[in-house]
Amino acid sequence: MAAFRRAGFELKDLSAETVIEAKGVGLVFQTDDGPVEALKGISLKIGRGEFVSFIGPSGCGKTTFLRAIAALEHPTAGSLTVNGMAPDEARRKRAYGYVFQAAGLYPWRTIAGNVQLPLEIIGFSRAERAERVARVLKLVDLDGFGKKFPWQLSGGMQQRASIARALAFDADILLMDEPFGALDEIVRDRLNEELLKLWAETGKTIGFVTHSIPEAVYLSTKIVVMSPRPGRITDVIESTLPRVRPLDIRDSPEFLAIAHRVREGLRAGHAYD
């Protein structure tokens, strides 16, 4: 089943329809200590069904760029479109689901209650909500936990619930800002594996912020390397790895070659300091 869907969406992938397009995007924060140039001259195209990682040292504007795509920040230069629309319009059309670094589940709602939060706001019927909650909880391997409260779950499970929440409505873009950053490496490995599976099953376009090189290489079809002050892109790497990736692919020469290039890109960015 999954293989079939994957085949279908790989065919679609060939059409390479652009979902997110940035042309010379710049973003300056006005702060009390003067302007902070968080992004400068960001140009990038993200096609439908791609898995794009943003990697770079902290403060290089990864979060800011992801938030700009989500219309939570507004570029001060250049142009940015999501599904051919202004980000604000795309946000109003609920074009994306956003996963923050902290799960941010409501402590007063059960896991199922949390997952159906966007569905209530969007106005799905009760029956449809129940059906979707059951489906996405299964997707993130949390079936049976719907009635539990967040504090009864481990950090990794809470983050999975927050991913389920972002998947519950029909946004075809998933934006994730260091979603596994606060988790230990073993949990992280498993969630990475599951995320790839989920991506294959849903065909979503994913924007993923990380500062782990192996994580970026393992997950992505495209790796965007960024550097700070001002935040800009130093390298864009198209992955040559196959779409189906067992965990031990991380020991293959191909994987190591890509990781090496990412590291070079990060070093080049630092040379400016």
Added chain:
Amino acid sequence: MKSVLPILTVLMALVVLWYGATVLLNAQWTRDQAARAGVEVGFSEILRDTLSQTRPKLPAPHQVVAELWQSTWMEEVYGRRGIVQSGTLSNRSLIYHGWVTLSATMLGFAFGTGLGILLAVGIVHSKAMDLSVMPWAIASQTVPILAIAPMVIVVLASIGIKGLIPKAIIAAYLSFFPVLVGMVKGFRAPDAMQLDLLKTYNASRVGTFWRLRLPSSVPYLFASLKVGIAAALVGTIVGELPAGASAGLGARLLSGSYYGQTIQIWAALLAAATLAAGLVMIVGAVERVVLGRMGMRA
């Protein structure tokens, strides 16, 4: 069980202190009386007399407890005007006066809480209200309630409003403020990330209020309700002090001091304190149930 022991220890210490103070404060009167009668008094006589005067400066704890018992159970059950014999509460019993105070307190508390919550909703959603209402709310609490209460009573009496309502207004005046402050903080408790999350769903302000701000504010609500209900009780009692009030714990305090009935004053005070403690405990019990239902352990 663990929490009972410290409470009992403190209570014991207070009672001992109280007895000590009773002896010290009332001894002068005992000596004066003895001097007038031309007799010598020893320590044991002073001790006995100071703890059993009819109009002591400070009544002994057992005198106050006896008065409480007398003016509640005994009065209602055996008194000619008690509920057992007359069918209505006796106007000499603290149960009657306590009930009068309690009903005004509850009405004022309901008013005050409603007003506090409404103003907090406005302040959180409107910059203009934030800037204009808050200073006035703070100013309102700097005016001494003892100065305002008689004016409210007199002004309202002159347009024919008497009894429960004026006292409830004073109670509301005192209790809206803690609720307002607590709820503004509660409605603002959600952090930027939680607000951003709802923004990604394109949630409206109304949706954000009901789904995020209101539930987040519940712990703050209960904290302020505990302060607010005690403030409402104080407000009601103050509202019963100005001349004219014939019922309520405040009126009992006042009539006690008119006639030098210190024991009656202390009994009324103790009744008011018990009432306050009971009300705060009820709010606490509701808090535990509500937070428990919401999956948050209080």
